[in-house]
Amino acid sequence: MTDSAVASYRVSHLDVLESEAVFIFREVVAEFERPVLLFSGGKDSIVMLRLAQKAFSPGRVPFPVLHVDTGHNFPEVLAFRDRRVGELGLQLIVASVPEALAVGSVVEPPDGTRNRIQTPVLLDAVDKHRFDALFGGARRDEEKARAKERVFSFRDEFGQWDPRNQRPELWSLYNARIGVGESIRVFPLSNWTELDVWHYIARERLELPSIYYAHDREVVEREGMWYAVNEFWTARANERPVERRVRYRTVGDASMTAAVLSDADTVDKVIAEIAATRITERGATRGDDRVSEAAMEDRKKEGYF
Template identity: 65%
Template sequence: MTTTAEPTTTTGLTPALADLEAEAIEIIREVVAEFDRPALLFSGGKDSAVLLHLARKAVWPAPLPITLLHVDTGHNLPEVLSFRDQVVADGNLRIEVARVEEWIADGRLTERPDGTRNPLQTVPLLDTIAAQRFDALLGGARRDEDRARAKERIFSVRDAFGGWDPRRQRPELWNVYNGRHAPGEHTRVFPISNWTELDVWAYIEAEDVPLPDIYYAHERDVFLRDGMLLTPGPWGGPRDGEALERRTVRYRTVGDGSCTGAVESDAADVAAVIAEITVSRLTERGATRADDRLSEAAMEDRKREGYF
């Protein structure tokens, strides 16, 4: 993170972060201008909270002309869902929730033996895009998260299967974005592609972006599995031999409860979180996401199948 003493009109942001903000707003405005039915992927996680914050700035003082979309695995922490609902209510926003459980109940999806529902999100996502005729989906994915994501475009055109074909990506030139697509295709757009985890937190601090409490240190019952601290829930509690312990933890990412771990932390506010990440020797996905440990190309495989 670059620090600076330069006075700017954009109080509180470094020049680097002000540039990233301006770029994100420009990208969101391109989507609002060029697409008929845009949606914004909103999980209640920090990246989507920042994205929503930016989207509202991009069209201020007009109401947000974008529907929120959440693929609910049924394995979310309750704090995150209540945060999601609060944001929607406070902002007078529209949200479409695709519940993985409905797809399992009517047989369109089958529960995996390991109980993880992260890979099951893709089908409800694509079905909802088709049913709602969304032509652009804004997402909070960042290129620094994963090496497959490092190769993602800001405007990423997907076929009807949502698949990502890295060999057929469009060249992305200057800031002239090309989201044109054939009927049946849609475009995924990632306005905070160039942000790092630290940039996101610096922005949350400067702009006072509200987040679910689980991002900050709190006491919680957790058990250790595959080197990760999981919390009991509908995805299953501790198995035999896994001891439940009360620890002071926080989450660096939010996702399916069966594969998203907490980290031990005393960071109770934004400043403490930033201090913690600055000296952390682990990436956020490496520290907390079992789904990315499945293979060395786990994210690439899921993206090819239509995942974000």
């Protein structure tokens, strides 16, 4: 075979990642009865939704999408979520933390943040709708606990994750067997990086919520992070809000997610910026991951996605 013939069979790095993810989506639909896609309107879940479209085209995505709504979301992201779900004709299931607070099934933490109390609300939704496989957008490059994950992450009948009780995944062979009440969290983006995600967004021309791009916003610097002043986060007496040009690398709760100083207002500029950074998006912008070295792992053991 000539060199030119060999070259014609080569596929790009993104094509390989896309192919792997599409295979995972199809494998789950073939093996499980009630899968669901976790969809927040963030960049990773937007990429996941595009991959699901490709996996089942020309048919419709054959499962609903689920959002655990803490009530502390950025309004731009919620508006995008609702619009995108409507465009694709998807069934959106909202598991509401405010509703859980109203009936007393969870209690508001003293600091007012709601990230930790998402977990029982998520587990209640899994039980109510009898979901047996949940697609999540977690990637191994995000954080130490994420790096321990399998693509098929086994959860026991309580929805809990035990890193010592995970199944081997040799040659992309996934064990989908579960007992009554057990489930699998599935992470098709496991082998992607933040840079891969943005390259894919550029290639597919995916629309994102506007806060992913540089814009002027009133912020306060706290512990080296820039938090936006909003109804869920207020400045302390000794803190002075200032206007800065910022963007968000990740869009968790507005009560604990910080922005980064940036002039990157296009996809190409964001890619150039990320290529030069050495801090993950969670490490740079998520206050909840600074509670302890094991903050994410502790939450995952409780059932966090």
